[in-house]
Amino acid sequence: MSTPLxxxxxxxxxxLYVDGVSVSFDGFKALNGLSFYVTAGELRAVIxxxxxxxxxxxxxxTGKTKPDEGQVLFKTHTDLTRLDxxxxxxxxxxxxxxxxxxxxxxxxxxxxxxxQAGDRRASMALFARVSADQRQRIxxxxxxxxxxxxxxxxAGELSHGQKQWLEIxxxxxxxxxxxxVDEPAAxxxxxxxxxxxxxxxxxxxxxxxxxxxxxxxFVRALESRVTVLHEGSVLAEGSLDxxxxxxxxxxxxxxx
Numbered sequence: 674m675s676t677p678l679x680x681x682x683x684x685x686x687x688x689l690y691v692d693g694v695s696v697s698f699d700g701f702k703a704l705n706g707l708s709f710y711v712t713a714g715e716l717r718a719v720i721x722x723x724x725x726x727x728x729x730x731x732x733x734x735t736g737k738t739k740p741d742e743g744q745v746l747f748k749t750h751t752d753l754t755r756l757d758x759x760x761x762x763x764x765x766x767x768x769x770x771x772x773x774x775x776x777x778x779x780x781x782x783x784x785x786x787x788x789q790a791g792d793r794r795a796s797m798a799l800f801a802r803v804s805a806d807q808r809q810r811i812x813x814x815x816x817x818x819x820x821x822x823x824x825x826x827x828a829g830e831l832s833h834g835q836k837q838w839l840e841i842x843x844x845x846x847x848x849x850x851x852x853x854v855d856e857p858a859a860x861x862x863x864x865x866x867x868x869x870x871x872x873x874x875x876x877x878x879x880x881x882x883x884x885x886x887x888x889x890x891f892v893r894a895l896e897s898r899v900t901v902l903h904e905g906s907v908l909a910e911g912s913l914d915x916x917x918x919x920x921x922x923x924x925x926x927x928x929x
Contacts (some may be wrong), residue, residue: 686710687710687712687713687746687749688711688712688713688747688748688850688851688881689710689711689734689745689746689851689883690710690744690745690747690749691707691708691709691710691730691743691744691745691746692743692744692745692746692920693706693707693708693742693743693860694706694708694730694740694742694743694744694745695707695712695739695741695743695745696726696729696733696741696905697741700802701903702904702905703729704726704729704733704740704905704906705726705904705905705906706905707726707735707743707902707906708907709877709900709906709907709910711851711881711883712881712883713850714878715824715877715881715882715897715898716873716874716884716895716897717818717882717883717884717886717897717899717900718884718885718897718899718900718913719883719884719886719899719900719901719902720885720886720887720889720892720899720900720902720916720926721901721903721908722925722926723903724756724904725902725903725904726902726904726905727885727902728855729880729905731763731855731885732903733745733753733754733764733855734761734853735753735758735761735762735853736753736756736757737758739754739916740754745765746911747761747764747766747851748831748850750918753766765849765850765851766842766850766851766853767845767847767851767852767853768844768854769852769853769854769855769857771839772834772842773833773836773839774840775828775839776828777827777829778829779827780822780824780828781815781820781823781824781825781839782811782824782825782835784828784842784843785814785815785839785842785843786803786807786811786844786845787843788844789810789811789847793898793903802883809920811824811846812824814842814846817842817872817876818839818842818845818872819835819868820835820838820839820842823835825867832862833860834862834865834866834868837857837869838869838872841854841857848850849880850881851880851881851883852876852880852881852882852883853883854873854883854885856885857869857873857884857886858888859887859888860885866888866891866894867894869891870891870894873895874895877897884897889917889927892913893913898910899911899913899916901916901919901922901926903925903926908921908922908925908926
């Protein structure tokens, strides 16, 4: 069953406003009247059991999947359900998938420069002269993602967690206003997981960030509002402490 949107919230207060979105695949309802919102500058965690609709939700937001009904408004007036993936990405919505995809033979610096290059061909971007402003931007991003000391290192020599950070940096180089991050802590060491939570909190100071995650300790470290999905709808929302005390959430997801 769909959870209604907060009556005190209008699309004008949000960067992302999902209202009554349903998606069916061969009779299976992956999303069932899904409604929730993210305010500008917010860090939001989304959790839920397998099959709850988390991936489909991100597919709809990014234009990969078209819903059967409902609307997804970005910055008040742009209905993302009417746009394709490229248009949505160009609007300022970046998505990081669970498995990192970086250019392993290129340095950390070159990966970030290619991401900034936008539509330019990779071969042209590599031979192009990097301006002082671009170099500064790459330096600042390298610092933010904890890879400043590894700028000249081939990406293939990074750990799994560091590759995740580099891909987040590559997204940031494209100036997104909203980042969708899929299970960033998967496969990371405890130390990398803690650093990733701090990184995302820092990024959320200048961007809106939605994180899909299973690791409850990581979600706790984010110190954010949590949305629980179940059977394609919002089951509960609130702080992690409140979520973990919710009897329905315990029953369908967390267990006893």
